[in-house]
Amino acid sequence: MTDLDFEYLRGYLKQRSGLALTPEKRYLVESRLTPVCRRFGLPALRDLVGALRLARDGAIERAVVEAMTTNETFFFRDRVPFDLFRDVILPEALARNAGRRRLRVWSAASSTGQEPYSLAMLLQEAAPRLAGWQVEIVATDLSTEVIEKARLGLYSHFEVQRGLPVQWLLKYFTQSGEQWTIAPSLRAMVDFRQINLLHGFETLGSFDVIYCRNVLIYFDAPTKSDILARLAGSLAPEGALLLGAAETVIGLTDRLSPHPKHRGLYGHAEVARPAAVRAAAAG
Incomplete structure (x- = not known):
């Protein structure tokens, strides 16, 4: 070459x-x-x-x-972002949205589906608290090939061994030879779509939770800034954005701020700042 x-x-x-x-x-x-x-x-x-x-x-x-396009992924990758969803993000969203009883989650670089299906499992485990709620998981990726694989929900023995608890493998998958198929109830929870983050994604609507992990690291600073600004536009006022461990909003956008206690978790800058700081800025 x-x-x-x-x-x-x-x-x-x-x-x-x-x-x-x-x-x-x-x-x-x-x-x-x-x-x-x-x-x-x-x-x-x-x-x-x-x-x-x-x-x-x-x-x-x-x-x-x-x-x-790098499509490295596995179930419950890095674990902490999923523990945060279960222990912090989901309880807060349920309390905040109790009136309208609706929850929208976006996996913005879903690859072959392990991330959105991991979230679907957590939501399935929380089903008693979500009775009567409208729950949507939208999963997007640039690659049509990996989106088609994700829709099938068919994984090799190697793939299901990476990060997936054995009890959940037996609970949510069916084995057929060397392949494992995810439960139809979980497949039905996820709406897979082909989306290029470089282009407009406003038609997806607003989300309470956005996972955009381990994709920004491949972009230059101006592209990161542009995508983060548009992600902020798709995030509900008190919503949660999760980035990868090597990613940040600092120095790239003033619309989002890190959570004061949880690494990798971000929210709208005005919401994320402590109340005393907001009051001082106001007057």
């Missing part, structure tokens, strides 16, 4: 997916896109770049973006 081809791919992926590739990631581009060349019968990466320049084959364009 020539320097010109690499620079073209960097610009192409930045425009299509927001992925900010540094020069030292050249090896990653070659390793992930070489199988795409084989899949479409292209002799080399220069031929793949040529096909992208012609912009005549949408299948190749989608394959390139999806090959470069």
Whole structure:
């Protein structure tokens, strides 16, 4: 792959997916896109770049973006964000929304579905407290391929072993040979949609809880700022935003602030600031 081809791919992926590739990631581009060349019968990466320049084959364009999009995930990944949901976020949301009895949750980079299905399990465990409530989980991802896999709810033995408690595996999955299928009741709880975070997502509406974890790390600062500002616009006034352990809103937007007690948890700046500080600012 020539320097010109690499620079073209960097610009192409930045425009299509927001992925900010540094020069030292050249090896990653070659390793992930070489199988795409084989899949479409292209002799080399220069031929793949040529096909992208012609912009005549949408299948190749989608394959390139999806090959470069990291889809590493597992059930209850990092655990703490899910403990926060169960112990802090959900009780507060139930108290706050008791009048309208509605709860909306968005998994904004859902990959193959483990994150939204983990949330669905927690909500299923809390079912007695949610009787009579309208509960929605919207799960989105850039990749149509992983969205289709997520909709199937079909996982390998390796996938269900990663982070999933054994008792919940037996409770919420059915085994068929080497595959495990998630319960239809959980699949019915999640609405999977293909969404590119670089584009508008206002049509999704407002959410009480947004999980956007381990995706912003792949973007440059201006892209992060833009996405965070728009996420703030989709977050309910006292809603909760959860980011990955290596992600933050600090220095990127003044619309969101860290929670004073819980790392990785964010809310609207005016709500997150202590009452005394808000009062001082007001007058």
